[in-house]
């Protein structure tokens with residue numbers, strides 16, 4: 348049984364001639380039971396506005412609406428998809444708004460009423476960029492409560508990685524500083540049409556009311572960027588451009604100057620950012 352009374356997605360794609368374009372990262376989900384399952388991973392939707400980036404022919408959009416989203420705002424760059432999306436909007440009067448445009452050029456969150464969730468099968472070429480923007484708003488907490496996002500599995504692992512692992516780096520620290528982040532679903536290439544070369548995973552991020560440890564966001568970003576730009580170097584070398592007395596700052600943060608970036612947890616990176624923000628480290 349279908350989750351709604353609209354035609355199956357294969358028919359929608361044929362009717363509107365929606366042949367996938369690689370340049371737009373188009374790998375569609377055509378199984379509506381699967382899209383409803385992804386929508387459920389976002390949490391309860393009935394009281395929430397939901398932002399979806401890249402609805403394409405609307406498989407996940409239909410899942411979000413079937414799972415009771417109060418309102419869905421969908422931003423799609425490919426004008427070929429709009430007639431199919433209008434059909435969905437008509438079947439759910441007042442619950443779906445579609446904006447044709449590039450998600451990197453507009454601020455769709457300004458059009459939504461909190462509480463807000465973001466749920467998307469993101470185009471691979473802009474997924475990380477969008478995630479970083481959502482994780483770095485001008486003030487915390489952000490306007491959104493949760494992000495439920497499909498990524499290439501390798502990117503999902505970088506978001507949820509723990510210290511000591513190869514995937515651990517800037518993305519893990521940025522995400523985990525102010526969010527709870529976990530992989531909630533794995534999808535093989537065959538789940539998509541056309542099938543990409545790699546596996547995918549859905550990551551669910553919940554915004555924490557405040558960062559896990561205090562730190563100035565700009566200083567923390569500078570430290571983490573410098574540390575992982577030369578991840579094989581000892582931190583005293585990788586970070587030497589940040590302060591002449593970097594070894595003292597490292598020690599003040601509980602870090603051995605000979606440690607490497609991937610051994611250092613979030614708590615100590617935040618301590619280092621705080622030490623650097625207060626000026627020269629005391630040599631005592």
Ligand code: SAM
Nearest residue numbers: 371374375376401402403424425449450468470
């Ligand atoms: N949500 C659909 C699904 O799950 O079947 C489609 C997902 S497909 C991976 C990514 C979608 O994002 C495509 O429909 C593509 O046209 C759209 N897209 C690509 N770049 C975009 C951008 N910069 N802004 C908005 N949409 C974009």
